[in-house]
Amino acid sequence: MRRAIVCVTNDLVTDNRVHRTCTVLQELGYEVLLVGRKLPGSLPLQRPYATKRMRLIFRKGPLFYAEYAKRLFLMLLFARCSLIVANDLDTLLPAFLVARMRRKHLVYDSHEYFTEVPELEGRFARKVWLAIERWIFPKLRHVITVNDSIANAYRKRYGTLAERSRGARSLVNGNTIAERRGNTFAERSRSAGVPSNSEHEPVASTESRASSFDSRSASLGEGARGGDTRASSFDSRSGSLSAGGQEWITVVRNIPMPRELGPLPTRTELGLPSDRFILVLQGSGINVQRGGEEAVLAMRELPGALLLLIGGGDAWPVLERLVQEHGLHDRVRLLPRMPYEEMMRYTRNADLGLSLDKDTNLNYRFSLPNKLFDYFRAGIPALVTDLPEVAGIVRKFGAGVVVPSPESARLVAEVKALQADPARHSALREKATFAAASLNGASEQETLKAFLQSIG
Numbered sequence: 001m002r003r004a005i006v007c008v009t010n011d012l013v014t015d016n017r018v019h020r021t022c023t024v025l026q027e028l029g030y031e032v033l034l035v036g037r038k039l040p041g042s043l044p045l046q047r048p049y050a051t052k053r054m055r056l057i058f059r060k061g062p063l064f065y066a067e068y069a070k071r072l073f074l075m076l077l078f079a080r081c082s083l084i085v086a087n088d089l090d091t092l093l094p095a096f097l098v099a100r101m102r103r104k105h106l107v108y109d110s111h112e113y114f115t116e117v118p119e120l121e122g123r124f125a126r127k128v129w130l131a132i133e134r135w136i137f138p139k140l141r142h143v144i145t146v147n148d149s150i151a152n153a154y155r156k157r158y159g160t161l162a163e164r165s166r167g168a169r170s171l172v173n174g175n176t177i178a179e180r181r182g183n184t185f186a187e188r189s190r191s192a193g194v195p196s197n198s199e200h201e202p203v204a205s206t207e208s209r210a211s212s213f214d215s216r217s218a219s220l221g222e223g224a225r226g227g228d229t230r231a232s233s234f235d236s237r238s239g240s241l242s243a244g245g246q247e248w249i250t251v252v253r254n255i256p257m258p259r260e261l262g263p264l265p266t267r268t269e270l271g272l273p274s275d276r277f278i279l280v281l282q283g284s285g286i287n288v289q290r291g292g293e294e295a296v297l298a299m300r301e302l303p304g305a306l307l308l309l310i311g312g313g314d315a316w317p318v319l320e321r322l323v324q325e326h327g328l329h330d331r332v333r334l335l336p337r338m339p340y341e342e343m344m345r346y347t348r349n350a351d352l353g354l355s356l357d358k359d360t361n362l363n364y365r366f367s368l369p370n371k372l373f374d375y376f377r378a379g380i381p382a383l384v385t386d387l388p389e390v391a392g393i394v395r396k397f398g399a400g401v402v403v404p405s406p407e408s409a410r411l412v413a414e415v416k417a418l419q420a421d422p423a424r425h426s427a428l429r430e431k432a433t434f435a436a437a438s439l440n441g442a443s444e445q446e447t448l449k450a451f452l453q454s455i456g
Contacts, residue, residue, distance in 0.1 A: 004030040004083040005076060007091040009068055012036040012051060013043045014284050014311075014337055016370065017111060017146075017254055018087055022049050024449050030083065035075065037068065043339065062125070069094045083107065083455070089114040089129055096136045105455050108137075110145040113153060116362035118289045119314070142455055143249045144448070147389045149366035151249045250451045254370045256377060257441040261341055267349050276306040277419050280350040280380075283371050284337055286313035289364060291356020291385065291406035296322045298411040299331040305415060308350065310335045310343055347378040351425070352418065355384040356406035368393075375400075376436035381428035383414055397435035400428060 004025045008018050012034060022032045026049055038053035045051055054071055058064040073094035076084060085107045086095035092108055099106035115133055120126035137143075138158050145151050267274050279295070286292050292315045299307050309319060309332065316334070323332045335346065347353070353375030357364040368389040375382045382400035384390045394400040401418075403410050418425045 001031045002029060002083065003081045004032050004085060005079060005081045006032060006034045006085040006087065007072055007076075007095055008034070008036050008087040009065075009090045010036055010284070011039045011042040011053060012045055012047075014340065015087075016256060016340060017109075019047070020257065020445060021085060021087075021109065021448065022047070024445060024452060025083075025085075028449065028452055033079070033081075035072065041336075043337070065090055073098060077101070085109060087111060089133055092136055093132050096139075105142070106140070107142045107144065107452070107455065108140050110143065110150065110154070112146070113150050113363040113366050118361045118364070119287070121361060141248065142451070144252050144451065145249060146252070146254055147366065147368040148251055149368075149389055151251050153362065153366065154249060250447065252444050252448045252451070253368060255373050255439050255441040255444050256370070257445060259341075261344050261348070264348055265345050270346060270349060272346075272349055273306060275304075277302075277304055277352070277415065278306050278308060278350040279352050279354055279383075279415065280308045280310065280347055280375075281354040281356070281371075282308075282310040282343060282347060282374065283369060284311045284313065285369075286311055286315050286319070288315050288318075289358045289360050290315065291354065291358060292319050293322060294406045294408045294411060295354055295356060296328065296332055297326070298408040298415070299328050300326055301408075301412045302331065302415055304419065305331065307332045308335060308346055309333070310338070310346060312337050344374065344378060347374055347380070350378065350380050352415065353378070353380050353382045353400075355382055355390055356411075357385055357387060357390070358406065359385070359387060373436070373439060373441075376432045376439065379429055379433045379436070381425070381432045383411070393435070393439075397431050397438070398428070399431040399435040 006018060006022055008015060022034050025032050032049035034049060034051045036053050038055045056064065056067050058067050076094060076098040081104060083105045084095045084099050086092045087109045088111050095106060115126060115130050281292060281295055295307060296319055320334060323329060353371065355369055355372050357367050359365050365387050366389060372382055372390055376399060382394055384394050384400060384402055385406055386402050386404050391402045394402055401414050403414060
């Protein structure tokens with residue numbers, strides 16, 4: 001039996017995208033091994049395939065990545081496999097080296113625009129990750145990512161498959177044409193072919209933002225090198241682009257598969273107040289610049305509401321401190337990471353979901369977080385910031401409220417408006433339920449299956 005090894009740097013518990021990849025590989029007849037790491041607080045794990053969580057000495061920073069890469073490289077070098085799946089840039093180097101040395105198939109699944117995350121902004125580490133990406137990415141043949149914005153940014157940075165094969169020499173001193181245009185955020189934004197929300201630059205219209213979601217066949221956009229507008233010979237709905245019949249980048253969105261969530265518990269059973277308007281912000285990556293701080297501060301002006309923060313992230317200590325400093329213990333609850341079904345018990349009892357990423361970096365601008373689809377699945381509308389992918393979906397279905405940026409005063413005003421208008425809130429709930437039914441995770445799974453089948 002063919003064996004696939006799927007690699008990721010998290011502890012495997014809450015990564016539903018990776019879980020979907022593993023189950024699809026099983027359906028295609030692969031024996032699957034999922035590799036991650038074990039943390040002190042990691043929850044127990046039960047999966048229908050083999051898993052391996054490595055215990056590492058270091059938990060973060062350069063030493064963690066170096067230790068993980070070394071351990072993963074040695075494991076992949078001697079493990080039986082025919083396919084390696086690297087999830088995100090922090091697993092790609094050892095996976096690529098072993099795949100090349102052993103002549104194995106390699107799939108790269110980019111969950112985010114890794115080199116543009118705010119944690120790397122202005123740091124030497126970004127240069128290191130960019131160097132790794134620039135060396136490996138042009139050599140890849142099978143790439144998956146989460147939405148069209150990120151796919152088009154990669155095409156802009158590295159070109160189409162045909163352009164890469166005939167234009168590798170255009171990478172001068174490790175810099176692509178797009179990168180040589182500038183290193184500021186605004187310059188990188190323009191080089192990616194994306195409008196900026198800065199007051200110094202024009203803002204994209206509602207229609208142009210929504211088109212990011214509506215357009216399921218990928219194109220390079222007006223700034224593409226060579227103006228290549230050929231249609232994909234792979235499934236155009238998947239968002240892949242090909243040259244000469246060879247696929248390169250395929251879009252598989254993070255829309256969850258329909259799954260049984262069990263009976264809806266009452267708020268009383270969950271220890272939640274029955275008379276509060278409940279907001280929820282969930283996810284394992286509640287990090288800086290994702291609006292958590294503003295959401296907490298907004299609760300100072302919302303005595304009739306309760307904010308649930310579920311998950312974790314590097315902003316968690318800051319959020320705990322803000323709750324303490326402002327005496328918000330009765331209005332804000334921080335709940336740790338938990339299994340998906342348990343988390344959704346709380347989400348289904350909420351009134352409004354929050355997705356408040358700031359337009360401060362390309363990674364957040366292009367983000368399409370799982371939480372948006374979870375909110376719709378729970379039948380609750382979403383309050384989101386005006387970023388192309390997220391706002392495009394909310395506008396398309398009318399399933400929530402879009403704000404330009406997540407200032408606390410603006411959040412307070414929008415929440416109060418919904419509290420004062422139950423009919424409007426009820427209508428938004430209905431549209432969220434319709435959005436959940438329309439955004440079919442099964443079609444995304446079929447796209448992934450077709451992509452993996454094409455590898456052979």
